[in-house]
Amino acid sequence: MALVTLKEILANTRKEHYAVGGFNFNGYEDAQGIIQGAVSKNSPVILMASMGAVKYIGLHQVAGMVKGMAESVKIPVCLHLDHATDYDLIREAIKCGFTSVMVDASAKDYETNIAESRAIVEFAKDYGCSVEAELGKVGGKEENIVVTDASAAFTDPDDVPRYVEETGIDALAVAIGTVHGFYKSEPKLDFDRLEKIVKITQCPLVLHGGSGVPVEDFKRCVQMGMSKINVGTELKAAYSKTIRKMVGENPESEFDPRKYVGPVKDVCAQIVAGKIDIFGSADKA
Ligand code: 13P
Secondary structure: OOOHHHHHHHOHHHHHHEEEEEEEEHHHHHHHHHHHHHHOOOOOEEEEEEEHHHHOOOOOHHHHHHHHHHOOOOOEEEEEEEEEOOOOHHHHHHOOOOOEEEEOOOOOOOOHHHHHHHHHHHHHHHHOOOEEEOEEEOEEEEOOOEEEEOOEOOOHHHHHHHHHHOOOOOOEEEEEEEEEEOOOOOOOHHHHHHHHHHOOOOEEEEEEEOOOOOOHHHHHHHHHHHHEEEEEEHHHHHHHHHHHHHHHHHHHOOOOHHHHHHHHHHHHHHHHHHHHHHHOOOOOO
C-alpha cells in the first residue's frame, strides 16, 4: 500500500497499548529486512533514514526505494527522516515524498525549539507530512549529533503542554533516561517522569535509543503509553557482523556480492520481528 504518515500509523497506539517500531536503515538490505520482519508479524512499521543515511544513499533514492517497498506489501509503512537539523534537507525530504520528518531543535533553547519546530509543521502541512520533535536532550551519539552526559537533559513535564500546543507536532520525543548507541551500563529509565508526561499530553510519545533497553523496560513504557520506539545501533551492528561472517565463510573465488550482503535481510528481519513482539504491534497492520 501507499506510504502512510506518522500520525496515521500511531493513531491507535496509546489506546490499544502497543508501540510501532522506528527502525534505522542505511541501505537496501537492512531496509528490505525491516519490511520483511514487519510483514512476518503483520505489523505496521516505520523506516527511518538519518541525515547520514540520506547523504549516503541519496534523498530521492531513499524515497523511491521505500515507496516501492511499501507498495509491494499490505502492511502500513511510514518513511521518516530521523534527527534532522538541516532545515533545507527537511523541506526537500517532505517535497520528495517522506511521510514523516523529525525536526531536532533539542539543542536550542525552549522558545527557539518551539519556533523552529512550528515552522517545519507549517511547511509540512501542505504536503500532508507528519512531524516529530524533541523536548529535552537524549544523550549519546546519533550519527553526527553528539550529546555528552553533562549536556543531556530529561524532558520537564511542565514544558510539554505549551510545546505541543504551539508547535502542532504529531509526535513528541522525550528524554527519560535512554541514550543513543550502546549502553555502558544498564539504562535507568525515569518512569515517574514518563507517567507525568503521559498524563499531561495526548500527543503520541517517542522513545529514542532503543538498542540495549531491557525487554521489561520496553514493555513498561508501552503499557504506560509510549507510541513509537526507535532502534538503530542494534541493526547497524548486526549488519556489519553479518558481512564480516560472510566474508570469513566464503572463498575468495566467490564474487557474487549478494552472497555477502543478502543474509543481512534475514538477520534484520529477525531482530525487527523480535522487537515487534515486545512492542505489541503484531497483527496491528
Ligand atoms: P539507538 O541507535 O540507540 O537504537 O537509537 C536509535 C534512535 O533513537 C534513532 O533516532
